[in-house]
Each structure stands twice: as structure tokens, then as C-alpha cells.
Amino acid sequence: MSAPAQKYVYTSLDQLKEGTVANVFGVVTFFKLPYRSKGTDFCCVIVIVDQSNVKLKCTFFSGTQDALPRIYKIGDIVRFHRIKIQKFNDEFQGISSSGFSALVFEGNIDAPLIPRTSSKGYSFTAEDQKTVETLRKWQLGLPIFSSSRRILSDVQPGQYFDLICQLVGKAEVDKTSYLLKVWDGTKCASLSWKCYVEDNALEGDRDMISRLQSFTIDVLVYDNHVELAKSLKIGSYIVIQNVHAKLHSTTNECQEHDKYVEFHLHGGTCYGRGITVPEDNNFGVKELQKILDAVDLKQNQSLHPVTTSDIHSSQMSLPFDALERCQQLSVTVLPVHQQWQITPLANIIKSKAPQKFCIRARLKHFQPCFLYQSVKLYCTKCNSLLDAPDDQSLSKMFADCFNGNPNRNAPDTFWFQSAVWNTENLDRAVAIHFVKKCDILQSPEDSLILLEGGSFKELCKLSSHFNTIIPVKSKDEQLEIDLSAPFIIQGNKWLYGCIKCSNIKTLEELKSLSLEVGWDAGKIAKALGVELLTHLFVMNFTLEDETGSLNAYLWRHSEQFFQIPPSEILMDSDLQERLLKIMSVLCPSTEQISGHPWMNCCIQSYNSNNGEQICYEIFDTVLSEQDLDRLL
Structure with missing residues (x-):
């Protein structure tokens, strides 16, 4: 039940002052659901805006999750009492202070005025009701409040x-x-x-x-x-x-x-x-x-x-684990085509191309022997197939292409904010340009940064803290990308662009993504005119059954086969170790081929470019996690 009405004074977001405690109304433009912080408290992040078009990022902590504001979607309307205003990175931020309370209302204009709150008693006057109704009408049709909710x-x-x-x-x-x-x-x-x-x-x-x-x-x-x-x-x-x-x-x-x-x-x-x-x-x-x-x-x-x-x-396509129980004698399973009959390799060799078959065979030999050499970069547009650079190549690449010192006097812009510092023991500076989202800076795990002058080692370290990194360099006092190096870095994913097929645009095109949810590599590449290369494992398997043997390539379906992302394996030693173990199970060096496990595979035949040879490729085949774990 509502407490007796008490008169509160509300401050417009453009009138907030550092060090004050204020009461505010606003509409949610971004929120992060409550999560356990590094301490014992729960934390939530909410960004609000009002008719002044000034945004305020609020970070609230509480020992109980239920005490934090319950936001369900962008466009919800909030009333915060007693939030403390402080400055962080030259921008105002709201935090909870003693006596903090929150009411949350649905933003739909026809929704009832029933607040979501953990407060046992609260005031809500006719003037408050009018404010909520005004904010509901104000946000109608504005792109910033477009919800990502879908049917x-x-x-x-x-x-x-x-x-x-x-x-x-x-x-x-x-x-x-x-x-x-x-x-x-x-x-x-x-x-x-x-x-x-x-x-x-x-x-x-x-x-x-x-x-x-x-x-x-x-x-x-x-x-x-x-x-x-x-x-x-x-x-x-x-x-x-x-x-x-x-x-x-x-x-x-x-x-x-x-x-x-x-x-x-x-x-x-x-x-x-x-x-x-x-x-x-x-x-x-x-x-x-x-x-x-x-x-x-x-x-x-x-x-x-x-x-x-x-x-x-009743489903036309099933995940691979749906078939594990009926595939106990094979270390592979077939997500689809399990109804196909097994065809002996001798019959396949005699058949014309193109055709598709299901086989049961053992892996006699594979290439390349050094598995890191199997990771390739493929352009689906021009069909280029390139080697993926290793650590040594990357280190030299950044030393050669990104060793220029950034402009220390480069001004901040309305879409990014910069910081420059000297590296330890080196006469070299590094600049990080923090790209703003909805005109605000984000926490590191959500941030996109443009890194200027960074080394390979520094990039590896920063990639564990920031969501997305784009290496850049200065030319004529403008920042630009260089596709001879990785274009986007997201954790262990180091993604590259095709130099032939890309039509590079200015980095200011990133502004078009300011209303998007998160930093999607594909959307970033599209905005900047970059044709992303796909990471693949490219291997040649020599397969053998009782009737003969043939060589089949594994490449376009290699990620499905191994259930290992090739875009991450070069930067993840655990994934490298797992791939080595998998290949040691499929083709153990100390065993006769009769001791190698059976594999059920789908393969397709096709004519080579010159038409003089029939080639084979493995597709729609997945390693069984259960059987692999048993054999590893």
C-alpha cells in the first residue's frame, strides 16, 4: 500500500551536478540484468534519458537481487529517489546512496500504472502519474527506444x-x-x-x-x-x-x-x-x-x-547428439542422411562425379602432420585460401605495420574518447580510442576500442579485458585500418579481411552501429566495407575400408566435424591440445590400421577445376563427444 504522499523535487538529467543527491525520472535506453559482482553483492547497470536528451548511466549494488530495479525491456520508465551523482571518465554517473529506492513502470502507453518495486511503502502522486504518462508519450516512435524484443x-x-x-x-x-x-x-x-x-x-x-x-x-x-x-x-x-x-x-x-x-x-x-x-x-x-x-x-x-x-x-534436421545411441560402433555421427546405405569405397572410386555417399572407413593417414598448418583463411567471395599467421608472424606484422607513434594531441570526438601513454622500457606510445555506444562509454567487457601503436603482446593482453579491438594506424591525422593484419580481435578470435574484395570506408561509419545491441563482428565489417575471411581447418584424409582407399578433403565442414572453432584455436592452447588428442584417437601412430576406430562419414565427389580428376570432400559428419571422451 502506498505511503502518505510526500513532496519530492525532481531534477532534469541536464541539470545534475557532481556530488549531489537527486531524484530523477527517465526512460531506459540500455540495461544489464543483475549479476554477481566480484564481491558478494549483486550489481545492475541501467542507462536512462529524459526529454533533455541527456543520458545518465547508473550502477547499483545490493546484497539481494530483489532490491535492485526490475527492468524488463528498453522503454521501461524509472523513478529513482536519492541517487548520488559522481563523475567517471568526465561523465556523470548515478549510484545508490542511503535511502535509495526505485519504481519501474512499463513504457507501453496502454499499460496500467502499476510500479515494480521492492519498497514496502512508497509515495506516488498525481503529479508523478502525469510525469510517467508524459514520458510514455514522448518516447513513442523514437529510434533510441526501439526494442530488440521479437515474436x-x-x-x-x-x-x-x-x-x-x-x-x-x-x-x-x-x-x-x-x-x-x-x-x-x-x-x-x-x-x-x-x-x-x-x-x-x-x-x-x-x-x-x-x-x-x-x-x-x-x-x-x-x-x-x-x-x-x-x-x-x-x-x-x-x-x-x-x-x-x-x-x-x-x-x-x-x-x-x-x-x-x-x-x-x-x-x-x-x-x-x-x-x-x-x-x-x-x-x-x-x-x-x-x-x-x-x-x-x-x-x-x-x-x-x-x-x-x-x-x-518428426524433425527434418537433428543435432548430432540425437544419434549417439544408435552409433555406438563409430566415433562419428551423422546429423542427417542417417538413412543412407553404406557404399564400399571401391564402388565410389568407380562412380562418376558429382555424387553423394555414406561410407564406413578408418583413417589411415592425414595431412598436414603439423596441425597448426591446417588452419587457413578462406574468402567465400573470391575463393582465396591463405595461411593463417602464427604468433611469430603476427609479432613481426605488428612491429612492421603499427609501430608509428600516435598523435598525443589528437582531440576526442563525439564518437570516441582517447587515452595515450608510453610503454614500459620502450620509446613508443600506445593510444586507445574508446568508441562510444549511445553516446556513452561502456565497461571494458562490453567495449569496442581502436588500438593505435600496440604490439602483438599488448594486443593479447588487452583482448582478455575488452570485448572488441580494432588495430588502427594514423595517416594524415586520420585513423585507418590495415588489412595486412587482423581486422577485429574478440577474445581468442582474430579475424581478417580480404584485401582483394574489401572496399574500405572510414572508421566514422562505426557511428551507424551506436544503437545496435553489442558489437557484432559481421556488422562492423559491413559498416566498414570489409569482406571477412572465414577460418577453416583444411586437411586431407586417407580413408580405408575392406575394399580400398581414397583421399578426401575436410575443409568447408571442418568446424562441424571437430566441434572446435578454427577462428580461436591459434590463440587457445587448450583447443590445440584437444585437436591433437582427437587426431591421435582417429589415427594412432602406434597402431596397425585394424586398431583405428571406425568412422561413418558422408562424402561427396566432384570434378577438379581442370576436369581431369575426381576429388572427394567430407560433409555433414560430426565427431561423437561421448565416444571421443571415452577414448581420449
């Missing part, structure tokens, strides 16, 4: 989006991932991937799951989100922020019926990533309930009880 029928492969939905099933997949089976009353336009779990592992009403199978999607939840996912109740309404709709194509031809979309909620808290459970009276929940109640399920009802096997067998 499933509008989701496109490759998108990151927010989804309000109902939970109909859940299951533990392994210690670091959890399955949520959800629906929102609409059907995904693309074929939806289904995660295989044992019958007794899936929680939820089987009849309901069966009737909704054409509507539901499977969302795999990872790492820090798993515990919350486990606690969710079947039938509850949830909001999943920053779901990744990842396109998985199972053939080179990429025909429509060979594509399916996987849905993932990755670990971490970047880009507002997480899960929330809104109240039953939430406007979005009410609207979702109307949609779900209007869905006619009669045509989707089954005439017999179903098991998870029935559900998964």
Missing part, C-alpha cells in the same frame, strides 16, 4: 533478440547447459532445431509438449544462467534477453530444407543477457496470454502418447 515468426537467422514466452518443458543437458522448451503462440519461419534428451529427463506435460511441438523452440541456456533456468516453473511466463538465433546449414548447397536455426542463451551478462520472470499483471504477459489463448491446437493433437523420440523423429 518467433519475425526472428531471422543470425539475430540476437529478446523473447517473452511461456515455458512448457525443461531438462538438464549437462553441467554447463540446460534446455528450455518455450512458445509464444507464433511459429518460427525457419526449421527449428530440437535438442535430444532422454525421456525421463524432460520435465513438463507430455501431452501439451506433443500438441505444441510445431510451435515450441528449444533454447539452450549456458553457464551462469543454468541455476535460474533450473528454478523456473513449468507454465510460467519468462523473458529471455539476448537469445542468439544461430543458423546451422548442413550442406554446401544450403538449400532451404537443409537449414535449421538453433537458439542459444550464451553465458555472461553482456548486452543485457539473462532471464527474468515478470509479474502476472505485466502488460507483456497479458498480451502474450491473449495470443496463446487464441491459438487453435486441435489440428496439432496427437492420436497416441508421445515420447521424446517421437518428437525428435
Whole structure:
């Protein structure tokens, strides 16, 4: 119940002063769900704006998660009492002070004026109500408040989006991932991937799951989100922020019926990533309930009880682990085409190209012997295939191309802010240009920086702290990229651009991404006119069965085969070690070939460019994690 009305004075965001404690209203333009800080408290980050068009970044800490403001989406309206204003990097920032309290209202103009708050008593006057209604009208149609919330029928492969939905099933997949089976009353336009779990592992009403199978999607939840996912109740309404709709194509031809979309909620808290459970009276929940109640399920009802096997067998494409149980004698599994008959290698050698086959063979030999040499850079536009630089090459590359000293007097701009310092024991300076997002600076794990004058060793160190790095150099007092070196660095991913096919634009084009969620490498490359190169493993396998042997290339489907990202392996010693162990299992040097494990593979034949030779390529084949772990 509301406490007796008390008169509060509210400050416009453009009138805030350092060192004061203020009361403010604002509309949310960015938020990060509460997460456990390095200490014992929970932390949340919220950016708000008001009619003055001044933004304020607020960082709040609390010993309990429920005491922090409950933000569900961009456009929510907040009222903060008693926030302390301080300066950080020459910009104002709000933090909680003694007596801090928050009310959160839905931004929809038709939503009821019911606040979300942890306060037992609060005041809310007619004047406050008028302020909320004014902010609701003000934000209508403004691009800065465009929400990333989508319905499933509008989701496109490759998108990151927010989804309000109902939970109909859940299951533990392994210690670091959890399955949520959800629906929102609409059907995904693309074929939806289904995660295989044992019958007794899936929680939820089987009849309901069966009737909704054409509507539901499977969302795999990872790492820090798993515990919350486990606690969710079947039938509850949830909001999943920053779901990744990842396109998985199972053939080179990429025909429509060979594509399916996987849905993932990755670990971490970047880009507002997480899960929330809104109240039953939430406007979005009410609207979702109307949609779900209007869905006619009669045509989707089954005439017999179903098991998870029935559900998964109805899908055109399955993840590789769905077939592990029926592939116990092979260290590989086939996501699709498992109905194909095994063809002896002798028959394949006699057949004309192009054709596709399923084989059962052992790996007799592979090249290159030094596995780091198998990592290549491929341009899908001009078909160039280049060696990926090793550490020594990268170190020389940055010493040769980026050793110029930055301009110490270079002014900050409205889209980036700079810092310059001398390196230790070297007569050389390094500059970091922090690119602003929505006109504000971000925390390091969310930031894009332009690095000028950095060495390879410094880049490796900074890549563990910053989300995205673009190496740059100065020319005529302007910053520019150099595609002879890595174009984008994101953690262990060092991505390159094709020098032939790229049409480089100025770095100021990054401003066009200021309203995007996160820093997507593909969107950055497109904005700057860079044609990104794809990392591949390129190997030549000599395969042998009882009838003969043939050489088959593994390259365009190599990441699917190994389940190891080639874009990260050169910077990750653990991945390098795993690849070495995998190859030692597939082709042990101390064993006769009769001791090598069997592999079921899909291969396709094709004519070489000159038409004088028939070549073979492995596709749609995946190593079985279960059998590999048993043999490693």
C-alpha cells in the first residue's frame, strides 16, 4: 500500500551536478540484468534519458537481487529517489546512496500504472502519474527506444533478440547447459532445431509438449544462467534477453530444407543477457496470454502418447547428439542422411562425379602432420585460401605495420574518447580510442576500442579485458585500418579481411552501429566495407575400408566435424591440445590400421577445376563427444 504522499523535487538529467543527491525520472535506453559482482553483492547497470536528451548511466549494488530495479525491456520508465551523482571518465554517473529506492513502470502507453518495486511503502502522486504518462508519450516512435524484443515468426537467422514466452518443458543437458522448451503462440519461419534428451529427463506435460511441438523452440541456456533456468516453473511466463538465433546449414548447397536455426542463451551478462520472470499483471504477459489463448491446437493433437523420440523423429534436421545411441560402433555421427546405405569405397572410386555417399572407413593417414598448418583463411567471395599467421608472424606484422607513434594531441570526438601513454622500457606510445555506444562509454567487457601503436603482446593482453579491438594506424591525422593484419580481435578470435574484395570506408561509419545491441563482428565489417575471411581447418584424409582407399578433403565442414572453432584455436592452447588428442584417437601412430576406430562419414565427389580428376570432400559428419571422451 502506498505511503502518505510526500513532496519530492525532481531534477532534469541536464541539470545534475557532481556530488549531489537527486531524484530523477527517465526512460531506459540500455540495461544489464543483475549479476554477481566480484564481491558478494549483486550489481545492475541501467542507462536512462529524459526529454533533455541527456543520458545518465547508473550502477547499483545490493546484497539481494530483489532490491535492485526490475527492468524488463528498453522503454521501461524509472523513478529513482536519492541517487548520488559522481563523475567517471568526465561523465556523470548515478549510484545508490542511503535511502535509495526505485519504481519501474512499463513504457507501453496502454499499460496500467502499476510500479515494480521492492519498497514496502512508497509515495506516488498525481503529479508523478502525469510525469510517467508524459514520458510514455514522448518516447513513442523514437529510434533510441526501439526494442530488440521479437515474436518467433519475425526472428531471422543470425539475430540476437529478446523473447517473452511461456515455458512448457525443461531438462538438464549437462553441467554447463540446460534446455528450455518455450512458445509464444507464433511459429518460427525457419526449421527449428530440437535438442535430444532422454525421456525421463524432460520435465513438463507430455501431452501439451506433443500438441505444441510445431510451435515450441528449444533454447539452450549456458553457464551462469543454468541455476535460474533450473528454478523456473513449468507454465510460467519468462523473458529471455539476448537469445542468439544461430543458423546451422548442413550442406554446401544450403538449400532451404537443409537449414535449421538453433537458439542459444550464451553465458555472461553482456548486452543485457539473462532471464527474468515478470509479474502476472505485466502488460507483456497479458498480451502474450491473449495470443496463446487464441491459438487453435486441435489440428496439432496427437492420436497416441508421445515420447521424446517421437518428437525428435518428426524433425527434418537433428543435432548430432540425437544419434549417439544408435552409433555406438563409430566415433562419428551423422546429423542427417542417417538413412543412407553404406557404399564400399571401391564402388565410389568407380562412380562418376558429382555424387553423394555414406561410407564406413578408418583413417589411415592425414595431412598436414603439423596441425597448426591446417588452419587457413578462406574468402567465400573470391575463393582465396591463405595461411593463417602464427604468433611469430603476427609479432613481426605488428612491429612492421603499427609501430608509428600516435598523435598525443589528437582531440576526442563525439564518437570516441582517447587515452595515450608510453610503454614500459620502450620509446613508443600506445593510444586507445574508446568508441562510444549511445553516446556513452561502456565497461571494458562490453567495449569496442581502436588500438593505435600496440604490439602483438599488448594486443593479447588487452583482448582478455575488452570485448572488441580494432588495430588502427594514423595517416594524415586520420585513423585507418590495415588489412595486412587482423581486422577485429574478440577474445581468442582474430579475424581478417580480404584485401582483394574489401572496399574500405572510414572508421566514422562505426557511428551507424551506436544503437545496435553489442558489437557484432559481421556488422562492423559491413559498416566498414570489409569482406571477412572465414577460418577453416583444411586437411586431407586417407580413408580405408575392406575394399580400398581414397583421399578426401575436410575443409568447408571442418568446424562441424571437430566441434572446435578454427577462428580461436591459434590463440587457445587448450583447443590445440584437444585437436591433437582427437587426431591421435582417429589415427594412432602406434597402431596397425585394424586398431583405428571406425568412422561413418558422408562424402561427396566432384570434378577438379581442370576436369581431369575426381576429388572427394567430407560433409555433414560430426565427431561423437561421448565416444571421443571415452577414448581420449
